[in-house]
Amino acid sequence: MNKAGLNAIGIDSHAEEDPKLWEKVDNGEYNIVYITPEMALDPAGHFFKNSHINTKFKCNLALVAIDECHLIWEWVGFRKKFELIGSLQMILSTTPCAVLSATIISNIAGYIHTAVGLKFPIFFSLQPLTSALIVATSIS
DSSP: OGGGTOOEEEESTTGGGSTTHHHHHHTTOOSEEEEOHHHHSOTTSHHHHTGGGOHHHHHHOOOEEETTTHHHHHTTTTSGGGGGTHHHHHHTTTSOEEEEESSOOHHHHHHHHHHHTOSSOOOOOSSTTSOSSEEEEEOO
């Protein structure tokens, strides 16, 4: 991403190693912020307590994308924060949300629709009879 001229950051459990990281995120210094569900949905964490209500951050936020969304189904019980992924849609309700997968099947797509809290899903498939790629976009 950085080679393409986009300033990107990945945020995981090592985020606290850079004391200025959250300040940079909140000030909109990154075009792309990749954050794990555990970091985004921790009620005691900076993102949940501060970033999502920060006006500058919210003004710069164009899309919440959940890649490999089929893992929400597969990892229920393994990574507990995946069960709360719909909370992102609630706290960032004015921001469009896209969920992406290349391996999702229709019954899991229905679960994802509910779990993420999509209001008006639009499904796209590359192959007419199978769901090789599904993108569900919530239009607020």
